[in-house]
Amino acid sequence: ETGVTQTPRHLVMGMTNKKSLKCEQHLGHNAMYWYKQSAKKPLELMFVYSLEERVENNSVPSRFSPECPNSSHLFLHLHTLQPEDSALYLCASSQDVVTPGELFFGEGSRLTVL
Amino acid sequence: GNSVTQMEGPVTLSEEAFLTINCTYTATGYPSLFWYVQYPGEGLQLLLKATKADDKGSNKGFEATYRKETTSFHLEKGSVQVSDSAVYFCALSDRGGATNKLIFGTGTLLAVQP
Numbered sequence: 603e604t605g606v607t608q609t610p611r612h613l614v615m616g617m618t619n620k621k622s623l624k625c626e627q628h629l630g631h632n633a634m635y636w637y638k639q640s641a642k643k644p645l646e647l648m649f650v651y652s653l654e655e656r657v658e659n660n661s662v663p664s665r666f667s668p669e670c671p672n673s674s675h676l677f678l679h680l681h682t683l684q685p686e687d688s689a690l691y692l693c694a695s696s697q698d699v700v701t702p703g704e705l706f707f708g709e710g711s712r713l714t715v716l
Numbered sequence: 717g718n719s720v721t722q723m724e725g726p727v728t729l730s731e732e733a734f735l736t737i738n739c740t741y742t743a744t745g746y747p748s749l750f751w752y753v754q755y756p757g758e759g760l761q762l763l764l765k766a767t768k769a770d771d772k773g774s775n776k777g778f779e780a781t782y783r784k785e786t787t788s789f790h791l792e793k794g795s796v797q798v799s800d801s802a803v804y805f806c807a808l809s810d811r812g813g814a815t816n817k818l819i820f821g822t823g824t825l826l827a828v829q830p
Contacts, residue, residue: 681739699816
């Protein structure tokens with residue numbers, strides 16, 4: 603496989619459930635990102651990891667918990683979410699976090715919270 | 717803080733029409749500017765970029781020129797095709813904190829009719 607792969611593509615969960623989103627990149631990049639995409643709003647940067655170390659956390663509620671076990675994998679653990687958390691969650695990677703360059707995105711995980 | 721403003725969509729055009737999608741930015745310093753495209757059911761992918769004033773980015777018939785005097789980076793294409801139907805995002809690089817992150821606009825939906 604090439605590029606950035608996200609699973610699952612679609613997820614429906616209740617407010618008391620615990621689930622996880624998974625992202626895997628096959629590009630040899632050192633930086634990985636989680637973005638939230640909601641209708642009519644700019645993409646919101648949630649978390650940034652550089653070489654498995656979290657370097658940015660943009661005031662994201664604690665019900666979202668990221669994990670980066672190695673430079674190729676990134677998870678977003680979800681628990682006790684709210685309906686307003688329903689959105690498309692996009693994972694991306696880049697060569698590093700310093701050089702302004704291209705981000706490579708996955709296809710996203712569409713989350714619906716009931 | 718730094719920000720990007722795009723024209724609201726949807727933009728509906730007939731095939732072979734001329735396209736302009738406006739983008740203006742607010743930034744301190746000298747950011748790099750980007751256009752990303754999101755085709756239906758896919759993640760975002762880089763369309764073109766410009767790294768300094770008066771640079772012109774181009775790809776697949778699309779062009780955008782970095783205009784520092786008007787703080788703009790408008791996307792243009794001389795003759796659109798049905799296959800160009802997608803959401804287009806303008807973005808700038810923001811060197812804030814420890815990372816060089818991308819700040820995105822809200823996206824503009826383009827629908828091209830045969």
